[in-house]
Amino acid sequence: MAPKVLVSDALSESAVQIFRDRGVEVDFEPKLGKDKDALIAKLRDGGYEGLAIRSATKVTQDVLDAATELKVVARAGIGVDNVDIPAASQKGVIVMNTPFGNSITTAEHAIAMMFAVARQIPEADASTQAGKWEKSKFMGVELTAKTLGVIGCGNIGSIAADRAKGLRMKVIAFDPFLSQERADKLGVEKVELDELLARADFITLHVPLTDKTRGILNAENLAKTKKGVRIINCARGGLVDEAALAEAIKSGHVAGAAFDVFEVEPAKDSPLFGLPNVVCTPHLGASTTEAQENVALQVAEQISDYLLTGAVTNALNMPSVTAEEAKVMGPWIKLAEHLGAFVGQMTEEPIKEINVTLDGVASKMNVKALDCAVLAGLMKPQNAEINMVSAPIVAKDRGIKSSTTTQDKTGVFDGYIKIVVKTDKRERSIAGTVFSDGKPRFIQIxxxxxxxxxxxxxxxxxxxxxxxxxxxxxxxxxxxxxxxxxxxxxxxxxxxxxxxxxxxxxxxxxxxxxxxxxxxxxxxxxxxxxxx
Structure with missing residues (x-):
């Protein structure tokens, strides 16, 4: 019998056709996601193994309880705030997203917002259409030769930096994971946060919202910025203290701001609303025809691949391994994550290189999965959205060199995993094994x-x-x-x-x-x- 998928949000007809072409039965009901009770009833009675969503569908505990046949939920886009991932994991439901389909679109929106705030375009447009001709009122600034400070130089941040260089801007970047080699390749100057704040004429943020990044531009850090700075946030609400920024704009220290994301969304009210030279859009970073089509096609392919072949892509709550491998590798994957997490929590400076040694029984397993688990554990303290699939891509983007050594049994244990991480300042190492009871242990630090x-x-x-x-x-x-x-x-x-x-x-x-x-x-x- 063909697997059955429900599409409860607006996906393109091309994406729906992918399911049909690959032999997957699909029900396309794009308005269903807005009606929770109707969605629950549909899932309870429909026998669906897959659910394709965007942001309107909320996959909560009661939705998951109703979907007794559900095997995979896939979000067309990066954000999965609308999915209860722990509940899905407990029920054995894989949660996928499409983490890189919106990168160009979001970076372009940040550049567009930078232009808008530099030339006061929205205010000038409103004034002109109101029948005024206030040419002298809207004096802007050029982007050429100005310094752009990029906070977070990963996938989206590096694209924004590249576009800014094309505008002949000087680009400086702060990113704990950005290596000097990667910075050189991008043509940006790697700096610490305080230096970026002091030098940048424009600041654009491209980091996820974590405990470490929340309020990264708070009142204290805003006071360190260059007078006349303009701030662009198309990443996540909560990175900037909106009340503190409003005060900095009122005082004249900050010349303007352009925000696509807010601490509370939908943003019905914000301290930034109504202030001069503040440009606001309703979370449009991914809202282009091309980006929406790309992520829709990707999500259809990913669900089809899993339901038809068992292949797992861009999963947030499970490794990319087969069911047979998972039974044996589960404790070892957890150990690999723990080893990476130990070093990730202990290391503040940018990581240049990581070597993974797999000894004995560990060397006979899915090496790639273990490597990915180490990298995911290593970087999750800085970015909670990283998973085993995206970790190698993020590491590569940040110029982290990764190598793996496999060897036959060399000690008293049947096998072990050891990682050595190098930065400009130090080298850290830790090793662990899995005991016969299936519990991971640290055996060397x-x-x-x-x-x-x-x-x-x-x-x-x-x-x-x-x-x-x-x-x-x-x-x-x-x-x-x-x-x-x-x-x-x-x-x-x-x-x-x-x-x-x-x-x-x-x-x-x-x-x-x-x-x-x-x-x-x-x-x-x-x-x-x-x-x-």
């Missing part, structure tokens, strides 16, 4: 042998091997209400370098970490999080 169970919340410390470390850790955490589930120590030699890795019941608060640092006994105190 910084060349120091350990045996550490991995928990959701962990505390990592480094110190010299001196008396009192265990007592200080236990006493401080106990007095401050932090319960220890597991405690692992290691050292390279007596009196040498030592580490401690504690598995605790909850995230270690900043005041606890400060209390440990203030003892003077620790070189580093870091709280780590792992997706268990």
């Amino acid at each position: 910084k060349g120091i042998t350990i045996d550490a169970e991995i928990g959701e919340h962990m505390l990592y410390t480094t110190n010299k091997d001196v008396p009192g470390i265990i007592g200080t850790l236990g006493r401080t955490l106990g007095e401050m209400g932090v319960n220890i589930a597991n405690f692992t120590l290691g050292r390279n030699q007596q009196g040498g370098d030592a580490i401690a890795l504690l598995y605790v019941d909850a995230e270690v608060p900043a005041n606890v970490r400060k209390a440990l640092s203030d003892t003077g006994m620790f070189q580093n105190v870091s709280a780590l999080q792992f997706a268990i």
